Amino acid sequence: MATASQPVNPRSADPQSIALETVQYRLAILWFVGSALVFVLVIYQSLAGVYADRVQDVWKWLLPTLMPTLTMIVTVAAANAFKSGASAIIVRKTFYRIAFGLSACYLGLILFVLLSLPAFHRMVSDQIESLHTSNLWIGPLQGIVASALGVLFASKKTPSGE
Template sequence: MKSTSILTLVWWIWGVLLILLLVLMSNLPLFGADVRAAWEWFTPNLFPIMALVGGIQYQTKKKEGAEGGGAAPRKPSWPVALVLSVLYLLLLTIALLSALTSAHPLDTLRTSNLWLGPLLALNTAALGVLFAQD
């Protein structure tokens, strides 16, 4: 399996699990009337990368099918992209789970953007380099 396929699976499987977690959290009295604010925090933290890797992976598979392309060799940027992806998704998960025990869950989520924002930018760069090499 190609490195980009593995990263796409990591992002989509973990992403869907986080979406399900927030759906469950939205049905608890945790956010009160501010459920929309929780989703407004969550959406830009996950969906852009899921769309990026999913869209590129779809186009790559479509192109390979037309050209009969095989698996590409492993690239040096692959381990960096994987580590950054797992770290980001883990911190995003921790932010969501931390909100469960916080007296002010939305403040907890908003504070997590201090480290999630820069890490998301690094992820975007690493994934862009890796996927562009394909």
Template sequence: MTDRILLAKARWGLSKIWFSWGGMLFTIIVLQSIFGRYGEQVKEAWSWFIPTIIPTIALMMGVLGAEAMLSGDDVRNVKKNFYTITWWLSFGYLLILSITILLEPFAPMNAIELYLISNFWLSPLQGIVGGAIALLFTSQRTEAPPEVPPPVAQEPSDQ
């Protein structure tokens, strides 16, 4: 049993959890903004939320897009353990982020105050997760040079 996984597969696995979970949280914040949950503090709510997921998702989107432009399959692979750790770190971070948003109605302070305080536990986690994801997503693949047919030896002309 191999202890390695294709880099493209690892990236796709991480992208799936980030896009689906992040998209769900994004939708919640949009709905809260529409229904006036934050009153006059909508700007503050978005100022807090955007840096929590958008940089990671933007990085993933950019790398996946760049990869899509390249021809040929990426055959590079990474240690499966590293991918598993990164996946669970992402899961943990998104879970803590969700708890912060979803349990806010039970908090004694107002939403924005809670979100600002949450930076104490979200920032360190985000740093660790971001580092792991950056390693997996920023290793560049150079395009293989197009295969050039070997030069055919030309026979000297009789002329």
């Protein structure tokens, strides 16, 4: 039986499980790349004057959608950086796939909302209104994604269940 004091290779232990560190690493990559795309787009649009004098409204909408999750990811990564040795914590691959899919959908939805603004509205005031309207479907999805990621990034469960 594997214990926390005797690290095992989680992949060899259970083909349906995956190491938590690997999961965190992959999710972090997804979130940083996806967020970078969104930030680069909005930064460029802000500098180019796409949103005229409503730039602050766009950032007020954008930052709460990304920053809480990014902050949590960075915090956990920083905490893990001080630990020595490989962690033996594993998670079900099924749940990892669900969390990854939800994250990808969430980031894709944010990018989609930003990209669709000029396709539906020419007036900036209408675009800002659409951003606020999009909170109706982005908000619930954000809650689900945050729950999934919170479990994964705070999980301490080992293969032995201790």
